[in-house]
Amino acid sequence: MCGCTLACHKHQGGEELKKKRKNKGIISQQMSLQRNRLVLLAVMSTALGVAIVSQAALLAEVVQRIFVEKSSFTSVAMLLGILLSVMALRTALSYANGKVGLQMAATAKTNMRAAVLQNLIHASMSSTLHGQTGGKVSVALDAVDEADSYFSQYMPRMLEAAIIPILILIITFIEHPNSGWIMLFTAPFIPLFMILVGLRTKNKSEEKYEQLAEFSGTFLDSLQGLVSLKIFGRAHHQKRVIERSSLGYRDATMDILKIAFTNTFMLESIVMLSIGVIALELAIQLLVFKSMSFHTAFLVLLLVPEFYTLLKNTGTAFHSGRTSMGAIRRVEKLLVETDDDRNTQTEGELGAHPSSNQALKELSQEYETSHENLLPLPPTIELDHVRFQYRSDSFELQTKKISITPGEHIAIVGQSGSGKTTLLHLIAGLLKPASGKVLINGNSVTTHDESAWFEYVSYITQHPYIFAGTFADNIAIGTRRDVSREEIEQAAVDAGLAAVVAQFEQGFDTFVGEGGRGLSGGEKQRLALARAFLKRSAIILFDEPTVGLDLQTERVLQRSIATLAKTATMITVAHRLYTIQQADNILFMQQGVLVDSGSHAELLERLPQYAEMVDLQRKGGFA
Numbered sequence: 001m002c003g004c005t006l007a008c009h010k011h012q013g014g015e016e017l018k019k020k021r022k023n024k025g026i027i028s029q030q031m032s033l034q035r036n037r038l039v040l041l042a043v044m045s046t047a048l049g050v051a052i053v054s055q056a057a058l059l060a061e062v063v064q065r066i067f068v069e070k071s072s073f074t075s076v077a078m079l080l081g082i083l084l085s086v087m088a089l090r091t092a093l094s095y096a097n098g099k100v101g102l103q104m105a106a107t108a109k110t111n112m113r114a115a116v117l118q119n120l121i122h123a124s125m126s127s128t129l130h131g132q133t134g135g136k137v138s139v140a141l142d143a144v145d146e147a148d149s150y151f152s153q154y155m156p157r158m159l160e161a162a163i164i165p166i167l168i169l170i171i172t173f174i175e176h177p178n179s180g181w182i183m184l185f186t187a188p189f190i191p192l193f194m195i196l197v198g199l200r201t202k203n204k205s206e207e208k209y210e211q212l213a214e215f216s217g218t219f220l221d222s223l224q225g226l227v228s229l230k231i232f233g234r235a236h237h238q239k240r241v242i243e244r245s246s247l248g249y250r251d252a253t254m255d256i257l258k259i260a261f262t263n264t265f266m267l268e269s270i271v272m273l274s275i276g277v278i279a280l281e282l283a284i285q286l287l288v289f290k291s292m293s294f295h296t297a298f299l300v301l302l303l304v305p306e307f308y309t310l311l312k313n314t315g316t317a318f319h320s321g322r323t324s325m326g327a328i329r330r331v332e333k334l335l336v337e338t339d340d341d342r343n344t345q346t347e348g349e350l351g352a353h354p355s356s357n358q359a360l361k362e363l364s365q366e367y368e369t370s371h372e373n374l375l376p377l378p379p380t381i382e383l384d385h386v387r388f389q390y391r392s393d394s395f396e397l398q399t400k401k402i403s404i405t406p407g408e409h410i411a412i413v414g415q416s417g418s419g420k421t422t423l424l425h426l427i428a429g430l431l432k433p434a435s436g437k438v439l440i441n442g443n444s445v446t447t448h449d450e451s452a453w454f455e456y457v458s459y460i461t462q463h464p465y466i467f468a469g470t471f472a473d474n475i476a477i478g479t480r481r482d483v484s485r486e487e488i489e490q491a492a493v494d495a496g497l498a499a500v501v502a503q504f505e506q507g508f509d510t511f512v513g514e515g516g517r518g519l520s521g522g523e524k525q526r527l528a529l530a531r532a533f534l535k536r537s538a539i540i541l542f543d544e545p546t547v548g549l550d551l552q553t554e555r556v557l558q559r560s561i562a563t564l565a566k567t568a569t570m571i572t573v574a575h576r577l578y579t580i581q582q583a584d585n586i587l588f589m590q591q592g593v594l595v596d597s598g599s600h601a602e603l604l605e606r607l608p609q610y611a612e613m614v615d616l617q618r619k620g621g622f623a
């Protein structure tokens, strides 16, 4: 037994994939993952080449016998039968080639989407907030979809191009070297031309994806902020922004299409010209110089279009492959960005505290056992000279050494923007300190042990996220255990949500969240509380609402919070004097610095800024 939890194994797998991705790009990674399919494609392409040459040879033989040698139909019946079977085999092989290509594309897309999702899920809070949501959605959906043609068309066609034309060329050289030389001389123009065009398309395609991501981002931002835009009369301005960004996307797409059309025209011209030259040469040899047989001339004439069609298809596939590569690069960029972010999050901490994995595992086991019978035991939390910055030139948070004993009720207070929520996020392990440590029972919390640590924590934010689903689903996400309907209903009762749910005909099966019924701020917080009751965490983080709730809701929330806090360490970003006065320890924040901590009475006595804040709150009627 390695003593590793399921989450830990999953993590190791993810790390391996991450390492692989670091060394190779998505394409080579997929190629090595799908090596069997590539081998199958190569075998089928060779078989297809043999079928194409055989079909031409058989057809030339049949025509020679019927029209030149005037043989009877019965004497060629068998040849015709074989010809039909070869044609059927060729069709089947082409179909199978396409099918394997599609399977490769489907697997590659599934893997890419899983990797994008995995990275986005594990990205730190700060990187999640960075960039536009719509842009990320566009990478995860559109860019991954666009990668399809690289695997479904480009790869199979390239393999065919590497095998079949060479086979045809060998046969042509054996049959009639002059035609072989013409083919050999004209053929390189097609890939050469395609490479030149493809390189231009690649840049254009990358540009197109940047435009699409910008367009999606702007569009989603505008949708989400529609109410604010209308109220501030900015809807028209935003309309123009969307228009500009959609026109940018249109132009980038049109540029690619322009290149594609020119490319097709040039390709057709080269192909037609080459076939024409060979046909003319064959006619002169056959009719003027009479230096070759009809069978040979006809066979070469049948093989030549096959040769150029294959090269032409390769050219088209090359073009779509290059377009796809632009999309793949975007996915790679997102993966690298989020990978780097995960690296910076975890490095250092692990090396400094090799025992932290073990300690959290013990905590987790303790939690699992205790969950069956008792409530989980709150750990000791210590902040040891923590320093944090969102960005190098921005707000900086600093703390001294501070210890939160199990079951303590902590209030974090300070002016707006003083760093209260940031401190809460640092304690929760949602943000990683630049220096200093957040210690849980003496060990650092690292993102490596996220799942074990988060088992311990409930976080009731001011604006809890309500997922699209029923009340019951939304409460049940509070825990990873299988919970009964009774437990969900009890949690709702404890959180004061039951009365709200009872108003609806479908009760706990009422749809809420996106596409369902909307909830008020107070109702959302009660739902978040119900999740916390179900989870029965050892640490409750609570971002107290700044806006005034009605007295009834306020009382319900206060009562529920007090019940929850009985068995847990409670850390509240406090805005109410009542909460502050009840706290065992108050952390006073000022411009990012944890200035002082102590009881209400202590701080009143020794910290004038605190006394001033309390005075202001009293006057504001918050008490």
Ligand SMILES: Nc1ncnc2c1ncn2[C@@H]1O[C@H](COP(=O)(O)OP(=O)(O)OP(=O)(O)O)[C@@H](O)[C@H]1O
Pocket: 126, 129, 390, 391, 394, 395, 414, 415, 416, 417, 418, 419, 420, 421, 422, 423
């Ligand atoms: N994601 C972020 N990126 C950059 N800066 C941020 C980010 N989140 C917050 N900040 C900045 O950090 C500072 C502290 O913010 P924080 O939300 O912790 O304050 P707060 O005391 O909780 O404020 P409030 O009481 O108004 O909620 C602010 O100056 C804010 O602008």
